[in-house]
Amino acid sequence: MGKVAVGLTMSLDGFIAGPNDGPGSPLGEGGERLFAWYSGGDTEYALPGTEMVFVVSPQTAELLREAHGRMGAFVTGRRTFDLANGWGGNPPLDVPTFVVTHTVPEEWVYEGSPFTFVTDGVESAVEKARAVAGDGDVAVGAASIAQQCLRAGLLDEIHVDLVPVLLGGGVRLFENLGTTPIELERTRAIEAPGVTHLTYRVVR
Numbered sequence: 001m002g003k004v005a006v007g008l009t010m011s012l013d014g015f016i017a018g019p020n021d022g023p024g025s026p027l028g029e030g031g032e033r034l035f036a037w038y039s040g041g042d043t044e045y046a047l048p049g050t051e052m053v054f055v056v057s058p059q060t061a062e063l064l065r066e067a068h069g070r071m072g073a074f075v076t077g078r079r080t081f082d083l084a085n086g087w088g089g090n091p092p093l094d095v096p097t098f099v100v101t102h103t104v105p106e107e108w109v110y111e112g113s114p115f116t117f118v119t120d121g122v123e124s125a126v127e128k129a130r131a132v133a134g135d136g137d138v139a140v141g142a143a144s145i146a147q148q149c150l151r152a153g154l155l156d157e158i159h160v161d162l163v164p165v166l167l168g169g170g171v172r173l174f175e176n177l178g179t180t181p182i183e184l185e186r187t188r189a190i191e192a193p194g195v196t197h198l199t200y201r202v203v204r
């Protein structure tokens with residue numbers, strides 16, 4: 001069975017988006033800075049399922065290729081889905097995508113849709129994602145979903161692309177977690193231009 005792993009790009013002060021994110025500004029004020037590393041290198045990496053081509057360092061391209069190759073399903077939250085406008089129907093990793101929400105957007109429910117809307121919580125979403133991922137990993141890509149997965153003991157791994165910027169406000173990745181320490185073991189750290197790729201195992 002694969003891992004359940006959150007993977008997000010974060011500022012040094014802990015934000016995955018700047019303040020006031022919304023339809024015209026999906027990553028909030030200043031948040032675009034977080035993704036400068038996608039174009040800061042010399043090696044092309046085509047994001048599966050999209051026409052996007054990143055230009056990153058060779059070590060980052062290798063890391064992305066490996067991580068994306070293992071990915072069997074994606075779990076995200078309704079805000080991320082809405083802000084991305086459902087990625088125009090093509091979720092970025094070209095894998096079945098499970099959106100945790102309270103209400104199903106019927107316009108996105110159609111024969112062959114890559115999206116499954118899950119209204120009974122993150123445990124159910126992760127279970128459904130695991131079932132389709134098989135031996136592949138389940139990627140978790142939203143702050144509130146990652147937090148709920150951590151609290152429920154569902155996360156095996158945390159991958160953070162740490163960017164040397166202080167955003168000062170916005171959407172925090174690590175909050176609402178209570179005060180009981182969650183132990184992590186660092187399993188990988190890769191220095192690349194403009195970003196440090198950090199991987200931690202969640203110790204249970």
Ligand SMILES: NC(=O)c1ccc[n+]([C@@H]2O[C@H](COP(=O)([O-])OP(=O)(O)OC[C@H]3O[C@@H](n4cnc5c(N)ncnc54)[C@H](OP(=O)(O)O)[C@@H]3O)[C@@H](O)[C@H]2O)c1
Binds near residue numbers: 015017034076100141
């Ligand atoms: N830096 C990065 O790598 C990165 C990557 C992805 C996203 N982002 C950013 O992250 C932000 C979004 O993250 P977020 O944490 O604010 O929102 P989110 O996790 O994407 O979505 C939260 C929403 O999901 C639904 N939801 C969450 N838990 C639920 C549950 N247990 N049951 C039913 N529905 C549930 C609720 O929506 P409803 O009540 O409306 O259904 C809730 O408001 C955006 O700014 C986005 O641009 C950054």
